[in-house]
Amino acid sequence: MQAYEFINNLIPPLKLTDRAGMALAWMEEIRIDSLPVTDQGRFLGFISDEVIFDLNEPEKPIGSIELEAGSCWVYSNKHIYDVLRVASEHQSNLVAVLDRENTYLGVVTMEDAISAFADSLSIKSQGSVLILSLAMTDYHLSEISRLVESENTKILSSFITNDPLDDSKIKLTLKLDKPELRHVKATLERFGYWVIDHYQEETGVSGEEDRIGNLLRFLDI
Numbered sequence: 001m002q003a004y005e006f007i008n009n010l011i012p013p014l015k016l017t018d019r020a021g022m023a024l025a026w027m028e029e030i031r032i033d034s035l036p037v038t039d040q041g042r043f044l045g046f047i048s049d050e051v052i053f054d055l056n057e058p059e060k061p062i063g064s065i066e067l068e069a070g071s072c073w074v075y076s077n078k079h080i081y082d083v084l085r086v087a088s089e090h091q092s093n094l095v096a097v098l099d100r101e102n103t104y105l106g107v108v109t110m111e112d113a114i115s116a117f118a119d120s121l122s123i124k125s126q127g128s129v130l131i132l133s134l135a136m137t138d139y140h141l142s143e144i145s146r147l148v149e150s151e152n153t154k155i156l157s158s159f160i161t162n163d164p165l166d167d168s169k170i171k172l173t174l175k176l177d178k179p180e181l182r183h184v185k186a187t188l189e190r191f192g193y194w195v196i197d198h199y200q201e202e203t204g205v206s207g208e209e210d211r212i213g214n215l216l217r218f219l220d221i
Contacts, residue, residue, distance in 0.1 A: 002076065002077050002078065002079060002080075003074050003075070003076055003077070003078045003079075003080065003082070003083050003095075003097045003108055004076035004077070004097055004105060004106075006080065006083070006108045006112045006113060006116055007097055007105060007106035007107065007108060008106065008107060008108065008109050008112060009106060010030060011030065011032065011035065011036070011094070011106070011107050011109070012026065012035070013035070013036045013037065013038040013043075013104060014026075014035050014036065014037045014038070014047065014062050015037075015038065015039065015062070016037070016039050016044075016061065016062055016063030017061055017062070017063065018061065018062045019058060019059055019060065019061060019062070020052045020055060020057060020058050020059070020060045020061075020062065020065065021052075021058025021059065023035055023047060023052060023062060024049055024052050024053075024058070027049050032093075032094075032109075033048055033049050033050070033093065034046045034047060034048040034049065034068075034092075034093065034094060035047060036094065036096055036104070036107050037062055037067055038104045039063075041103045041104055042102065042103070042104060043070075043073055043096045043098060043102075043104040044067055044070060045067030045068055045069055045070035045072075046067060046068050046069050046072065046092065046094060046096075047062060047065060047067055047068070048068065051065065051066075051068070052065075068092075069090045069092050071090070072086055072087070072089075072090040072092045072094070072095055072096060073086070073095060073096035073097065073098050074086055074095060074096075074097060074098070075097075075098055075099070075100060076097050076098065076099050076100075076105055080108075080113055080116045083095045083108050083113045084110075084113050084114070087110055087113065092110075093109060093110045093111075094107045094108070094109060094110070095107060095108050095110075095113070127156060127175060127176045127177045127178060127179060128175075128176050128178065128179050128180070128181050128198065128199060128200045129173060129174065129175055129176070129198065129199040130173070130174045130176060130181060130184065130185065130188075130195060130197075130198045131171055131172070131173050131174075131195070131196050131197040131198065132144075132171070132172045132173075132174070132188070132193050132194060132195055132196065133163055133166070133169050133170075133171055133172075133194045133196045134169060134170065134172060134193060134194065135168060135169055135170075136168075136169070136170050139160075139170065139172065141155075141158060144172070144174075144188070144193070147184075147187050147188055147191055147193075148174070148176065148184055148187075148188075150187060151183045151184045151187055152178075153176050153177060153178045153184050154176065154177045155174050155175070155176060155177075156175045156176065156177050157174075157175045158172060158173065158174050158175070159172075159173040159175075160172055160173075161173070171196070179200050180200070181198050181200050185198060
């Protein structure tokens with residue numbers, strides 16, 4: 001799941017000599033709010049439709065407009081996690097992809113990155129989500145997995161975040177392969193684990209909105 005695998009070839013780069021009006025027309029045509037700008041194969045940054053609208057100078061060359069997020073890029077062999085991290089740091093819907101010679105290869109959209117991230121975490125798989133709060137020193141996935149499997153359930157994927165209510169603890173989110181959580185939850189609590197939230201999926205639920213909802217619940221957003 002490296003960045004280059006998710007390059008969107010439908011998004012063209014702008015040149016410094018291109019006009020602002022043309023850039024805006026491209027954005028409207030492909031329904032995107034920003035485009036990458038390159039010069040002789042080098043990535044320079046992004047320009048947004050908001051900036052162009054504010055300027056209101058359609059004949060102005062891109063090279064005379066201040067660009068944004070010039071460091072919003074990753075190397076082509078970086079994992080999709082790195083794409084999401086860089087996008088979050090720059091609050092950008094696009095991340096440029098470069099080779100090791102810093103030559104521009106293309107961009108990854110957040111829509112594609114999130115879809116890949118969801119696949120890697122088994123979000124689309126039927127099952128349930130369980131969230132635990134625990135100290136980092138108490139985090140032993142092998143032990144937790146053993147307890148979960150004792151109830152004939154398997155952990156499809158796991159995800160750790162900081163607990164915003166307690167700096168000394170983490171939140172461990174588990175994606176399980178069974179929709180029924182009652183016995184797993186009881187077993188974990190019997191062994192001293194604090195289950196702070198859970199989401200059980202109903203069988204037969206499908207559709208894009210449901211998959212997005214599953215992802216957001218999994219990430220606890």
